Amino acid sequence: MLGMNKRVREAEAKGSLPMEWLRQREEEMTALLAELVAIPTENPLARNYRVCADFLEKRLRQYGLECERLEADGAKEGTDDGPVCLIASHGQGERVLYFHGHYDVVPAQSREQFQPSRKDHFLFGRGSCDMKGGIVAMLYAILALKECGAELNGQIALTLVPNEETGGEGGSAWLAARGRLGRGGIGMLLAEPTSGVVWNANRGAISLRVRVLGKSAHVGLQHQGENAFERMVQVVERVQELKREVEQKTTGYNIGADQARRSILMLGGESGGGTNFNVVPEECWFTIDRRINPEENMEEEKSRIIATLESCKREGLRLEWQILQEGRSSACSEEEALGSALARSVRTVTGVAPRFEMCPGLLETRFYAAESVPAYAYGPGMLSVAHGPNEYVDLRKIIDCAAIYALAASEMLHL
Secondary structure (H helix, E strand, O other): OOOHHHHHHHHHHHOOOOHHHHHOOHHHHHHHHHHHHOOOOEOOOOOOHHHHHHHHHHHHHHOOOEEEEEEOOOOOOOOOOOOEEEEEEEEEOOOEEEEEEEOOEOOOOOHHHHOOEEEOOEEEOOOHHHHHHHHHHHHHHHHHHHHHOOOOOEEEEEEEEOOHHHOOOOOHHHHHHOOOOOOOEEEEEEOOOOOOOEEEEEOEEEEEEEEEEOEOEEHHHHHHOEOHHHHHHHHHHHHHHHHHHHOOOEOOOOOOOOOOOEOEEEEEEEEEEOOOOOEEOOEEEEEEEEEEOOOOOHHHHHHHHHHHHHHHHHOOOOEEEEEEEEEOOEEOOOOOHHHHHHHHHHHHHHOOOOOEEEEOOOOOHHHHHOOOOOEEEOOOOOOOOOOOOOOEEEHHHHHHHHHHHHHHHHHHOOO
């Protein structure tokens, strides 16, 4: 009698298992996704985290998966806004393949976005694409392996976290600080909306808000004031000098056709100041968003920004700054065992080998890469509709991704 993993690999070549099992469960998967979308886990509002975690934990246990619940510091008893992480597992052994997803979503443009609607093979609603559809795909990949009786030399750990949209505090960053991400890891898959490509690298980020201070006065007595706007212009001019330097750097990683290879320093994503048109502004502020290619050194690039601001202070410009987010770049070779297994699985299910590219933003793969765990993002959604007013996901892509995850896991954890 054929071993179950051999059966899975032979079925993989034919494209039949676990695809057929998954296709028969499109309605189940759609219903689960709709229930998740209907829970408005908006972030940075941090709403309904406990409600969502309770729902997911109950489902995971119903499906026969072991599930550990971890509540981050600051969670308040009896409220629904505390960050909760879930780690569900299937299989036994020290070798661990991580499936990773986040259940928080960006704020909706309208409350109707939390009323999921279906049209043909598409489900619309906030979070359907980024990335509750990916969570459903990963969960059903595990269930497909269970149903097929695949024997695993190790385990799959499905890690579900909040606060990805705001840098991971209370979620992945909190778990990583406690040594709970990547332990025993042979690889990690992240279900972000990658539009059919594999992201094997991501840019790092450091974002700041800079406040420039002055002294208020009536316009008729402006000589008695200190114009914070005019001082801010001087600070911006200095940062623009740095911008011209850093944006000469380019990355060697593959990027999407609509992206640029140059490193990024953006000024004024947000800005403001002053109280009225006839009052000398006492305070003005602007943001700096620095995106760092994997070839660059995070600490060095951060130091260059801080040094520029410090030099302005030494020249008599009163200012202060706050770091809004900080995340490292990461990169992983296409040739790692998981990268090769993922590529083969994508080709088996879709008929086309995937392109490996660098993500234009931050990815939670970085937390696993810091532990030397090969990490890749591949998910059913399209980046172009994520965060938008008409966010949706193709249900057929969820089924495809579930099959891809299952096949890759079967290959990585074969006996």
